[in-house]
Amino acid sequence: MLDRLASYPRVVVELGMGDGRLLEALAKDDSSSLYFGIELDGEQCTQAQSRIALPNVAILSGSFEDIVLSFPDGSVDRFIAVLPDPQFIDEKKDERWKPFYKSVYSKLKSGGTLELVTETTHELLQPVSNEAYAGWAARLRTSFLSIGFDLANQQEGAPAQYSSRCLDQFRGDPGRIRMVTLELTKP
Numbered sequence: 686m687l688d689r690l691a692s693y694p695r696v697v698v699e700l701g702m703g704d705g706r707l708l709e710a711l712a713k714d715d716s717s718s719l720y721f722g723i724e725l726d727g728e729q730c731t732q733a734q735s736r737i738a739l740p741n742v743a744i745l746s747g748s749f750e751d752i753v754l755s756f757p758d759g760s761v762d763r764f765i766a767v768l769p770d771p772q773f774i775d776e777k778k779d780e781r782w783k784p785f786y787k788s789v790y791s792k793l794k795s796g797g798t799l800e801l802v803t804e805t806t807h808e809l810l811q812p813v814s815n816e817a818y819a820g821w822a823a824r825l826r827t828s829f830l831s832i833g834f835d836l837a838n839q840q841e842g843a844p845a846q847y848s849s850r851c852l853d854q855f856r857g858d859p860g861r862i863r864m865v866t867l868e869l870t871k872p
Contacts, residue, residue: 694718697721699711699720700766700769701724703724715741718741718762721743723753753788759791759793764800774801783832795872797870798837800868805863806863821865825865836868836869842864843856
C-alpha cells in the first residue's frame, strides 16, 4: 500500500465501502487520484474486487479501525464515510468512536477532508421533527469540532450523485430517515 501512495498526487479512502458502487464511480471520474475502499464484509469485498478493474482503486478487506492506522500520518487527502455503523457515530458511544476519528484526523493532510453522510431516525419510526434533526446535527458538529476539525459545509441529505444500496433505500423514506452530510476539514 505505501508504495502506491507515492504514485498518486491525491489519496481518497472510503470507510465501509459496502458494494463499492460509490468508490468505483468516484475513481472513474478521477483517474489521477488513488482510491482505497475498506470493508469488513468479505463477501462485499469479493464482489467489488470482481467488478472494479481500475488501476487507481485498491480494495482492502478488514476493520477500518485497524487499516486506517496503517496509513502514514498526513498521507490522506479525503476520507469518506457514508452511513457508518451506529457504533461509529452514536451519541451514547462517543467515547468509543471519537478515538477512531482522532486517528482519521491524524492521517489527513493539512486541508484534507472527512466527508460524513449519516442518518437519524425516531425511536418509534415516526417522522423525525425539524427540531430533533437540528439538535442531532448540532451535536454531531460539536463532537467533530471538539476533535479539531473545522466545518466546511453541511447539507441536509446525501450528495445527489452518491449511490449505494442503503442510500437509495433511505432516500425513499425522507421523513422517517433524515440524513446529513458534514464536510469537515483539517486546518
